[in-house]
Amino acid sequence: MKPLSGSHAINRQVLADHVYDEILESLMDGRLEPGASMSIDGTARELEVSPTPVREALARLEHTGLVRRVALKGYRVAPLFSSEDFAQLMEARLAIEPVTTRLACERMTPETLAALERSIHNLATALRGPSFAEFRDYFDADELFHRLIAENAGNPFMLAAYNALGGQVQRFRLFGGIGITDADHAISEHQAIFDALLSGDATLASEMMAAHVSKVRGRAMADAPES
Numbered sequence: 001m002k003p004l005s006g007s008h009a010i011n012r013q014v015l016a017d018h019v020y021d022e023i024l025e026s027l028m029d030g031r032l033e034p035g036a037s038m039s040i041d042g043t044a045r046e047l048e049v050s051p052t053p054v055r056e057a058l059a060r061l062e063h064t065g066l067v068r069r070v071a072l073k074g075y076r077v078a079p080l081f082s083s084e085d086f087a088q089l090m091e092a093r094l095a096i097e098p099v100t101t102r103l104a105c106e107r108m109t110p111e112t113l114a115a116l117e118r119s120i121h122n123l124a125t126a127l128r129g130p131s132f133a134e135f136r137d138y139f140d141a142d143e144l145f146h147r148l149i150a151e152n153a154g155n156p157f158m159l160a161a162y163n164a165l166g167g168q169v170q171r172f173r174l175f176g177g178i179g180i181t182d183a184d185h186a187i188s189e190h191q192a193i194f195d196a197l198l199s200g201d202a203t204l205a206s207e208m209m210a211a212h213v214s215k216v217r218g219r220a221m222a223d224a225p226e227s
Helices: 012-028 040-047 051-062 083-106 110-125 132-151 156-164 169-175 183-199 202-223
Strands: 067-070 074-077
Touching (some): 012 040, 012 132, 083 132, 083 156, 110 183, 183 202
8 A cells, every 4th residue: 555645734534535545446456365454553554644544444445345344353354255245246236226227217317317428438438457546437437327326216225225235346356356348348238228217218227227237247257267
């Protein structure tokens, strides 16, 4: 992880976000081994910050599933997903996202459509290299597309269920190291979902989302390293 020089001019939240990004990058690139203990004080010294932003960053990362808090022992890097774990995660997405897509279609606004269209553009123009720094923008655009739909479904319980899945972070943990291999497929599938939303066809939009999640699962499993 790269040290961060302290500065009184840096807003506390900005500093916390920097610390979060540094730890996230180390996790996603595999520089922090699964099961490894994560010392708040040690990480703070390494990043040249106080323990507070590190503690806040680890609490945020716990919600992604990338780290786990162990009683009386602090935080540890979570174990990698098995293929079975990943399959179960995608089953959960298949149960949730087609429904949120149908609901969102019924509540779609020009502003949301514009934001979804921008996310597809960002997905198409983002770098796709093997390191997290190289595919971070792609990752963010992909996650934003799905989150916008969940947020606009108008059902807080469905949104909570979506958020509980931790976005798509675990997918990249399991199948990372080779960059983004399915970008062209994903972009085309996002476009098909968007076109259905734009047309106001809630059933078609739901079907396109189900097809997308199923295809992501299939491609990811095909890319999975041999165990």
